[in-house]
Amino acid sequence: MATNSRIPGLRNHTPSERLARVAAGAGIDRSALDALQPADGLSLAQADHMVENVVGMIGIPVGVATNFRVDGIDRLIPMATEEPSVVAAASNAARMARGHGGFTTSYTGDVMVAQIQMLDAVDPHAARFALFEARDELLALANAQDPVLVSLGGGAFDISARVLPTGAGTQVILHLHVDVRDAMGANAVNTMAEAIAPRVAELTGARTLLRILTNKADLRVTRARAVFDPEMLGGAQVVDDIIAASAFAEADPYRAATHNKGIMNGITAVVLATGNDTRAVESGCHSHAARSGSYTALSHFEKDAEGNLVGTLEVPLAVGLVGGATRAHPTAQASVTLLGVQTARELASVIAAVGLAQNLAACRALAAEGIQRGHMSLHARTIAASAGATVDEVGAVAARIIAERRIRVEDAREVLAELRAESSPA
Incomplete structure (x- = not known):
């Protein structure tokens, strides 16, 4: 249906x-x-x-x-x-x-990216090129970590790399692109990044530091x-x-x-x-x-x-x-x-x-x-409950504080006391 x-x-x-x-x-x-x-x-x-x-x-x-x-x-x-x-x-x-x-x-698409940060590369631009030259090797190593994802049509399928000037020196940043299918993907891409990091260090002569996904999911x-x-x-x-x-x-x-x-x-x-x-x-x-x-x-x-x-x-x-x-x-x-x-x-x-x-x-x-009119009409019920109104009293308290345009907890308490006084036996 x-x-x-x-x-x-x-x-x-x-x-x-x-x-x-x-x-x-x-x-x-x-x-x-x-x-x-x-x-x-x-x-x-x-x-x-x-x-x-x-x-x-x-x-x-x-x-x-x-x-x-x-x-x-x-x-x-x-x-x-x-x-x-x-x-x-x-x-x-x-x-x-x-x-x-x-x-x-x-x-x-369902693409998430893991970042691998490289420090102390002597020749960062050459290191970047070395990563591209080993692209297929790195993708195969990453995909070996999650054969189930690969069997579902996902997995690592590309890399990108850049040389990044920072306040702590020039760094090389590798991006591993992974199709995570119907998962959010954090665990999958983080595992892949950890697995390929040692080989990335060997290829570049650099020290790897952070190996984690980015939440800037622009793919x-x-x-x-x-x-x-x-x-x-x-x-x-x-x-x-x-x-x-x-x-x-x-x-x-x-x-x-x-x-x-x-x-x-x-x-x-x-x-x-x-x-x-x-x-x-x-x-x-x-x-x-x-x-x-x-x-x-x-x-x-x-x-x-x-x-x-x-x-x-x-x-x-x-x-x-x-x-x-x-x-x-x-x-x-x-x-x-x-x-x-x-x-x-x-x-x-x-x-x-x-x-x-x-x-x-x-x-x-x-x-x-104006935003307050509709919002405060609904908010009045929350205010009434905060003032101590029971489920059966909330509607009446909210209606009155809206009508009187006094939508505050102290006003709701006052109205609640008045309503209870009106309903109590003489």
């Missing part, structure tokens, strides 16, 4: 009812998502095998973004985030993109594109204002930092929900934003010939479905099952689409109504 990501009114149900509706929309058995329930998710014993010195766990809410169609396929998307409005904003932007087919993506780039009707965004003026806001972020690194943070609100939430490495993805994306020498926006907005808003996003996404927490963490497994992705490429495409949707939603809010 194909996924149907259109589930109107999902927010009006209880968490248990939502889970059942999401499972039905994804065409999977409800039990496949049991790990999303706190009692059935990651156990303390499992956590103890994942990292050292375990003393407990911290929970992050997992919401489901609806309405997404990515490359012609509907996806229900788990997002792990503590920030209000993120899931709702992404879902709303995805709804607005559906009229033009949703999100279309492209992908450069593993995903691009996403979507078209939005002006009417759904709020009119032609809103379109022009979104474009102006986007241009501001492209030209100014101060604005770009916040603009890109909005993109990462979406990207990081899906990366975390699926058990991938949020720090690796974030460092890769932010380094990509500075690839021209100046920090700039990761996205771009413009108008097409019909006056529609066209959004594009390009980000390196080193994510996988094989190994790591994605396999070890039951909640991550449930999230992947819900997504229905089969390859790292599909996962990266979904993540990029969410990043673009989140970015469009934030830019629209800024251009049309």
Whole structure:
């Protein structure tokens, strides 16, 4: 059964009812998502095998973004985030993109790069050439470390090398290019780099130091594109204002930092929900934003010939479905099952689409109504809970502090006391 990501009114149900509706929309058995329930998710014993010195766990809410169609396929998307409005904003932007087919993506491939640093080369330029002359030997030695990856069509397939002037002297840097297929790839490329380092030292007469992957995954780039009707965004003026806001972020690194943070609100939430490495993805994306020498926006907005808003996003996404927490963490497994992705490429495409949707939603809010209106409406519920409101009281407290435009914890405590006084027997 194909996924149907259109589930109107999902927010009006209880968490248990939502889970059942999401499972039905994804065409999977409800039990496949049991790990999303706190009692059935990651156990303390499992956590103890994942990292050292375990003393407990911290929970992050997992919401489901609806309405997404990515490359012609509907996806229900788990997002792990503590920030209000993120899931709702992404879902709303995805709804607005559906009229033009949703999100279309492209992908450069599953290539990760390991770096080997060489010091004290007497003739660094000749050392660089010696590495190229031994290319086939080095690739064969690297691939001998992971015959399973090679059997799947992956493995080391090329090298590059450069002479790098540094404050600590001239260094030679070797890059080993590895197709990691559906893995994130860190373990595979690091193992290969360690294995070839002694031979690299022999070939160059240099001392090898660092042998590790780079998180600047610019050979593993995903691009996403979507078209939005002006009417759904709020009119032609809103379109022009979104474009102006986007241009501001492209030209100014101060604005770009916040603009890109909005993109990462979406990207990081899906990366975390699926058990991938949020720090690796974030460092890769932010380094990509500075690839021209100046920090700039990761996205771009413009108008097409019909006056529609066209959004594009390009980000390196080193994510996988094989190994790591994605396999070890039951909640991550449930999230992947819900997504229905089969390859790292599909996962990266979904993540990029969410990043673009989140970015469009934030830019629209800024251009049309100011970011605080929608964000604070959702944030009010968190404030109410922080003030001590019970599950049954949160809605009433939030409604009143929104109406009175007093969305602070101390105001929520005051309102909560008033409501309890009003409801108590005389």
